[in-house]
Amino acid sequence: MSFDIENYLSDQSNGNVILFYKGNIDSNVINHVLDTVEDKMVAVNEQSKLRKKVYNVLVESLQNLYHHVDRVPADFEDQTAEKFGLLVVKKVDNGYKIVTGNFVQDDNIEKLEEKIKRINRSSHEEIKELYKFILNHQRISAKGGGGLGLVDIARKTGNKLEYSFKKYNDKYSFFYLDILVTEEN
Amino acid sequence: MEPIIIEGTPKTPTVKFDSAEGVFEIKGRSIPENSVEFYKPLVDWLESYKESPLTKTVVNIRLEYFNTSSSKCILDVFKKLEAIHRAKNEVEVNWYYEEDDEDMLEAGEDYESIIRVPFKMIEIVE
Numbered sequence: 001m002s003f004d005i006e007n008y009l010s011d012q013s014n015g016n017v018i019l020f021y022k023g024n025i026d027s028n029v030i031n032h033v034l035d036t037v038e039d040k041m042v043a044v045n046e047q048s049k050l051r052k053k054v055y056n057v058l059v060e061s062l063q064n065l066y067h068h069v070d071r072v073p074a075d076f077e078d079q080t081a082e083k084f085g086l087l088v089v090k091k092v093d094n095g096y097k098i099v100t101g102n103f104v105q106d107d108n109i110e111k112l113e114e115k116i117k118r119i120n121r122s123s124h125e126e127i128k129e130l131y132k133f134i135l136n137h138q139r140i141s142a143k144g145g146g147g148l149g150l151v152d153i154a155r156k157t158g159n160k161l162e163y164s165f166k167k168y169n170d171k172y173s174f175f176y177l178d179i180l181v182t183e184e185n
Numbered sequence: 186m187e188p189i190i191i192e193g194t195p196k197t198p199t200v201k202f203d204s205a206e207g208v209f210e211i212k213g214r215s216i217p218e219n220s221v222e223f224y225k226p227l228v229d230w231l232e233s234y235k236e237s238p239l240t241k242t243v244v245n246i247r248l249e250y251f252n253t254s255s256s257k258c259i260l261d262v263f264k265k266l267e268a269i270h271r272a273k274n275e276v277e278v279n280w281y282y283e284e285d286d287e288d289m290l291e292a293g294e295d296y297e298s299i300i301r302v303p304f305k306m307i308e309i310v311e
Contacts, residue, residue, distance in 0.1 A: 049285045049286070049287075052250070053288070060253060063216075136299050148253035
């Protein structure tokens with residue numbers, strides 16, 4: 001299978017894209033994305049409960065990219081991006097969809113996938129307990145992440161984390177995370 | 186002790202820690218990429234305040250958003266308050282949340298269950 005971000009995204013084309021970004025994820029980009037999406041939700045009078053959930057999930061997913069992405073592969077077209085990430089925000093019938101994408105070295109896939117699977121097989125109560133446990137027992141890592149981002153996303157959305165890994169070359173894959181934020185948990 | 190007064194920004198909260206008043210406040214948004222950098226001075230300040238605190242300290246937390254990296258730093262703030270409370274001083278945390286914001290209420294309840302300091306959950310009704 002060939003590697004093509006745009007193809008992957010057009011495969012799931014239902015819903016209106018309100019923001020698309022690919023490139024370096026730095027602090028300014030994060031600010032800009034948050035402001036843009038917040039303004040758009042306010043402009044359509046989105047109810048505040050949903051607006052807050054979307055905002056929170058966006059913060060966590062962007063900062064996950066900021067803290068955790070692996071370096072881009074040496075043969076990737078965009079070498080200027082130290083922290084290359086992809087973000088799509090879409091309005092769907094019952095809420096918003098947030099899709100992120102980033103490179104992952106194959107050695108790191110197992111750990112990430114295990115983490116997601118653990119979250120996905122947990123009940124809401126178990127996720128709450130897991131959150132509290134990590135909050136109370138895990139230090140902030142050298143990369144600056146707290147290890148809570150995905151747990152928090154699952155907790156706030158009440159939905160399973162959908163994801164996939166698409167092979168890029170013999171060392172790297174591209175990781176897509178597909179988050180649905182709905183009005184009701 | 187010199188008070189800490191920090192103006193809020195879109196990503197960091199307004200902070201007012203004044204040992205003359207004994208009412209401390211953290212308010213606004215706390216979503217910086219590097220939350221340790223922001224909170225370390227606050228935690229250090231509380232460490233000094235702990236040496237000779239007022240008999241009663243009230244802490245108002247009124248956050249609209251906070252990210253998970255801030256959540257650990259806020260826990261560190263509460264741990265200092267817990268130590269002050271443990272040394273037989275009165276400490277009270279007022280945790281504010283907007284009326285439809287169950288996530289913020291739950292976040293307050295998380296801390297309440299971890300930290301041995303009296304919490305009051307206060308709903309802000311518009």
